[in-house]
Amino acid sequence: MAVAIKLMRIGKKGVAFYRIVAVDKRKKRNGDYIEKVGSYDPNHNPAKLEINKDRLNYWMQKGALLSEGIRKLLGSSRKIKKDSP
Template identity: 35%
Template sequence: MVSLRLNRKGTKDRPYYKIVAVDSRKRRDGRYIEQFGTYDPMQDGENYTIDLEKADKWLAVGAKPSDTVKSIIRKARTAAKAEA
């Protein structure tokens, strides 16, 4: 099963995450299928970037997002609606 989750990068006390599609059996920072966004919890304001088309593609084929990724997708969708 494919899951949408965070892949940790950065240094100690300075985390930075990639939002990736990965086989759910892989380890947290293991090889992923596709990267479609980033998340920086240390940054103020809008601290994420995401390609909603790729996220929707993965959700359409049955990928399960983690709680944090689900929240980021929801925020991105509301921001996209506010711009339109």
């Protein structure tokens, strides 16, 4: 099974809130997910990003691909460090 780390949009219209989830990459954006890894709330100033670093690194070591949106978030936050094997 190919796993990807994606943003899953939840919340009301005009008030976006995202879960950061590990999901089978063939599934839809808001379909079933394997595990919740974190959350992103762009409505705060500055935007609020919460990530379970251990679980994110676990999935990345298993070969999970990061979606473009997640790559942009992680690049801008500079909070996550990839553990080199």
